[in-house]
Amino acid sequence: MTSDTPTRARVLVVDDAATVRMYHNSLLGEAGFEVSEAANGLEAVEAALGTPFDLYVVDVNMPKMNGYACVEALRSETVGTAAPIVMISTEDRPGDADRAYRAGANLYLVKPVAGDRLVRVATMLTADRSWAAEKDVAA
Amino acid sequence: MNPLLAQFLAEANDLLAQVDEGLLQLERVPGDPELVNEVFRAAHTFKGSSGLFDFPELTRLTHAAEDLLDQVRSGRLALDSGMTDDLLAAFDLIRGWLAHVTTHERLPASAGTDAAGLITRLRAPLGGEAVTAVATTATSTATIDVAPEWLAWLDAEWLTETAGWLATTSSTMRFVRYFPDSDCFFRAEDPLHLVRQVPALERLGVVQPRVWPGPDDYDEYVCLLSFILATRASLGELEYLFRYVPDQVQIVELDSDAITRHLSGEPPLQVEAAVTAAVMPMIDSDLAADARALLHAAQSSLAVDDVVAGDTRLRSVVHAVASAARALGVPVNLTGADRATLLAEIDRLLGAAAPAPAGVAEDLSTAVAAPVPAAAVADAPGRADDPGGQVGTRVLKVDQEKVDRLMELVGELNVAKNGLTFLADAAEEEFGSRVLSRRIKDQYAGMHRIAEELQAAVMDVRMLPLSVAFGRFPRLVRDLSRRLGKTIELVTEGEDTMADKDVIEALGDPLVHLVRNSLDHGIEPSDERIAAGKPPAARLTLAAVADGDAVIVEVSDDGRGVDPERVKRKAYEKGLISEEELETLSESDAVNLVFRAGFSTADQVSDLSGRGVGMDAVRASVEKLGGSVTMRSKLGQGTFTRLRLPLSMAxxxxxxxxxxxxxxxxxxxxxxxxxxxxxxxxxxxxxxxxxxxxxxxxxxxxxxxxxxxxxxxxxxxxxxxxxxxxxxxxxxxxxxxxxxxxxxxxxxxxxxxxxxxxxxxxxxxxxxxxxxxxxxxxxxxxxxxxx
Missing domain, CATH: 2.40.50.180 (CheA-289, Domain 4)
Structure with a gap:
């Protein structure tokens, strides 16, 4: 799977709760991902402008720029990434997931996400990174 | 304590402070949407993090508070002071619990009963129980029905007790079987150390091999022991702890009923056999379930009608579908696929990936720790030890002790540096070399400059804003003024003024004393104020301003002031001043007599500031800091106390x-x-x-x-x-x-x-x-x- 790719997959964990960031970071880090953190949407967009990531794990309720706005910005011309985005939220109200998909997320999970599930999904979504890389050709 | 819990406690501290401050501000600016939002978000973040741990009462109480705040945020409820009281009480209770967690790594046993009343009160404005149903935590893992056979290794008496206890609480108990790999020592794993790290450990058993190898076969580098343990830690914590060895542990959560049945001799579930047999299909079914989830999500994404070709959203969906297909082992060709083609492909894939047959494996997967997919572990090119490229760390939180240590080192550097001047003198006087002496002095000058800059830099790190010292007063003034039945408006000025952390810390007690004194003695009840022609609400001001290398902190009120004649008489009666001084002492000097040891003007000792330790304690602690304190007062108009403190004491x-x-x-x-x-x-x-x-x-x-x-x-x-x-x-x-x-x-x-x-x-x-x-x-x- 990742053996044919030269570098580790880069993941950006976006959450305003430092504890949650630490939890996600350690799970993904142990699974071999190169993990960076951002504490809100704005920081995430800034980070993505610097170096694109292979996967974004984004919380919904955050100060400065919330998860939906963050995902929209990542998908819009501002960043313009086609990389997979997983949103993780404590909210489990009807319509929340649809809002996430409308914004451009690829998966909506409800907290707390079991560690093995997060790793499994992340591995699945980054196994072949050529689709996201196509962006460079398309752009 | 495991680092995740430590992190949670540190974060909780900040979040709870934000909630408190926000609630108090809201009383002054009711309904300010920005403030409501801030408080809600802090509570929400706190709840989100708490869900990672097995603190069900904590999560439930926070949830109740959050729901109330959510109603306020959406404008459906107006926050009144009763609700604020309940919210503050809830977060006070939580703060107490967290203190307990800090030492015991679990909530106090009384948590459930303590929280019950508050939860009802918090939910009352929301229409009570209807919402409670929604509030039940979604975090709990499914409990397994039948106890695994290895449960028999735990002593029955304790199990009976535990079953009884579990029946009365919403807490949960997890049982872990940990089989370290026989060659684990070669991978730098330390099984014993690992099990000792398990939080909220209730029982630990070490299991010996049934037959030990003979002396010739015995290899001390092979791990033969295994462990069984019972813990109140949450699944998340356990997964985090055992993240290096997920394939060597089984975690089951048993409810009281399952334990009781086990004790009464129910045939055990052959979990080990079941697991071994179920491992492969389990991975498959989990993987397939996740792949299906991705495909369903892709359908939802495509349902949005403005998704067009070339859009980043469409390309990301293509990527997600391709990933899911790959995981399912179904080949697809999605090059140049449009919306319709994609939807058709998703349908085909979902058809191919029909849910795994048996429900058994699925049920087990939630109760038994599933191994991380082999691919994720085996293909991991290296451990991600370096947190390189972190984005969220513009501000470093540093342990105070580290800064103190730095300051100590700067001190030692200064001492070593000063040694050069003695060396220079010796070079000239003892060895007669003026040239060498001058060179040493030049060297000294260079070092001196660097040492000074270093010292200034470290001192700067130690600087904190006065808002740290002022932060507790909104709450204090609010609570005390309610108790005293006085209306008081607190005004703070110059909170941005910086001073050394030692000064800020030492300032706390004297300030509390002055403020309490003002509330208790200085400020009159409203009716008295109205009679005196003053506005009914009193005004208490805390102000800070920098003055050269000193910081001046002033506490002033518009209360009844200090009567210099009364102070003088009292001081004379207590033998603090002579008869002559009684005649000659100026009014301003008389007022400052209150700082003399053994002086207290309170006619009645109240539970706030009385008890004899009065203003002299304030003076003593301020002078200990190298500062001074003076008071000015105008009878009937107010009192003004000024503390002058050095900016730094280092x-x-x-x-x-x-x-x-x-x-x-x-x-x-x-x-x-x-x-x-x-x-x-x-x-x-x-x-x-x-x-x-x-x-x-x-x-x-x-x-x-x-x-x-x-x-x-x-x-x-x-x-x-x-x-x-x-x-x-x-x-x-x-x-x-x-x-x-x-x-x-x-x-x-x-x-x-x-x-x-x-x-x-x-x-x-x-x-x-x-x-x-x-x-x-x-x-x-x-x-x-x-x-």
Whole structure:
């Protein structure tokens, strides 16, 4: 799977709760991902402008720029990434997931996400990174 | 404590402070949407993090508070002071619980009953129970029905007890079977250390092999032991802890019923066999379930009608579908796929990936820790030890002790640096090399500059805004004013003013005392205020302003003020002033009598500020910081107390003098001047040596005598006198010799000498000598006693 790719997959964990960031970071880090953190949407967009990531794990309720706005910005011309985005939220109200998909997320999970599930999904979504890389050709 | 819990506790502290502050501000600016949002978000973030741990009561209480805040946020409810009280009480209770968690790693046993009333009250405005149903935590893992056979290794008595306890609480118990790999030692794993890290550990059993190998076969590098343990830790915590060895542990959660049935002899579930058999399909079914979830999500994404080709959203969906297909092992060709093609492909894939047949494996997957997919582990090119490229760390939170350590090192560097000047002197005097001496001095100058900059940088790190000291007062004033039935508006100014952390910390108690005093004695009840023609709401101001290398903090109120006549009478009755002073003391001096030890004007001792330890405690602690305190008051109009404190206490400038060959330091702040007086000009008035200076008689104290050291000035030689100002009084100190001024880092006296009040501390000099720094007030007292 990742053996044919030269570098580790880069993941950006976006959450305003430092504890949650630490939890996600350690799970993904142990699974071999190169993990960076951002504490809100704005920081995430800034980070993505610097170096694109292979996967974004984004919380919904955050100060400065919330998860939906963050995902929209990542998908819009501002960043313009086609990389997979997983949103993780404590909210489990009807319509929340649809809002996430409308914004451009690829998966909506409800907290707390079991560690093995997060790793499994992340591995699945980054196994072949050529689709996201196509962006460079398309752009 | 595991780092995740430690992180949670640290974060919780900040979040709870935000909630408190926000709630209090909301009382002043009711309905401010920005504030409501802030409070809600802090509570929400807190709840989200708490869900990672097995603190069901905590999560439930926070959830209730969050729901109430959510209603306020959406404008469906208006926050009243009753709700604020309940919210504050809820977060106070949580804070107490967290203190308990810090030491015991679990909530107090009474948590459930403590929270019940509050939860009902918080939910009352929401229409009560209807919402409670939604609030039940979604975090709990499914409990397994049948106990695994290895449960029999735990003693039955404890299991009975636990089953009884589980039946009465919402807490959960997880049982872990940990089979370390036989060659785990070669991978630097330490199974024993690992199980000791398990949080909230209730029971730990070490399981020996049924048959130990014979002496010839025995290999001490092979791990033969395994473990069984019971814990209240959450699944998330356990997964985090065992993240290196997920394939070597089984985690099951048992409810009271399952344990009871196990105890009554129910045939055990062959979990080990079941797991071994189920591992492969389990991975498959989990993987397939996730892949299906991705495909369903892709369908939802495509349902949005403005998704067009070339859009990043469409390309990401293509990627997600391709990933899911790959995981399912179904080949797809999605190159150039449009919306319709994609939807058709998703349908085909979902058809191919029909749910795995048996429900058993699925159920187990939630209760038994599933191994991380082999691919994720095996293909991991390396451990991600370096957190490189972190984005969320513009502000570093550093342990205070580390900063203190830095300051200590700076102090030591200063000492080592000062040693160079002695070396330079030695080069010239002992070795006769003026050139070398000058070079050393040049080197010293360079080092001195760097050391100074380093010191300034470290001092800067230690600076905190006064808002840290002011932060507790909105709450304090609110609570106390309610208890006293007074209406008080608190105003804070200059919270951005910075001062050293030690000063800020030490400022806390005196400020609390002054504010309480003001609330209790200074500010009148509303009716009295109205009668006096004042606005019914009193005003209490806390203000800070920087003044050179000092910070001035002022506490003022528009209350009834201090009656100087009453203070004087009281002081006279208590024997603090003489009859003559009673007549002559000016009004402003009279007011400041309240700072004298043993003075208290409160006619009735209240539970707020009374009890005799009064303003003299404030004065003592402020003076200990090297500051001063003064009070001004206008009868009927208010009181104004001003604290003047050094910006930093870390570095003290002292003047070095010697008597009887020994050197002492005297804080430069106190020094007025140094003079040499011909022996003949020394006078004596009533057993007291004096010297005339510019028409003023200055008493002179013999420092050697005060400190009981054998020394007398050489007759006929000029007397060296250091003039200091203590309590705005000028006093001369007779010394043997003056030396230079030095910057020192004062260390408090320790051990037996800790009681030697005449010294305020010690400092190390560059030549290795320890300098005793004098506490002038005490030394003067000593001199008076000697005389």
């Amino acid at each position: 570095v003290t400038q002292v003047m070095v003098v010697s008597v009887a060959g020994q050197r002492f330091g005297i804080p430069v702040d106190l020094v007025v001047e140094t003079v040499r007086v011909p022996a003949g000009e020394m006078g004596r008035v009533l057993h007291q040596d004096v010297v005339m200076m510019r028409g003023e008689v200055v008493p002179v104290i013999d420092l050697a005598r005060a400190l009981d050291m054998p020394w007398a000035p050489t007759p006929g030689e000029d007397r060296r006198i250091l003039v200091v100002s203590v309590n705005s009084q000028r006093i001369g100190l007779l010394v043997e010799q003056f030396h230079r001024e030095v910057d020192v880092i004062l260390k408090p006296m320790e051990g037996l000498l800790a009681y030697a009040d005449e010294f305020s501390g010690t400092a190390l000099l560059g030549d290795g000598l320890v300098l005793l720094v004098l506490n002038m007030k005490e030394v003067l007292g000593l001199a008076a006693r000697v005389a």
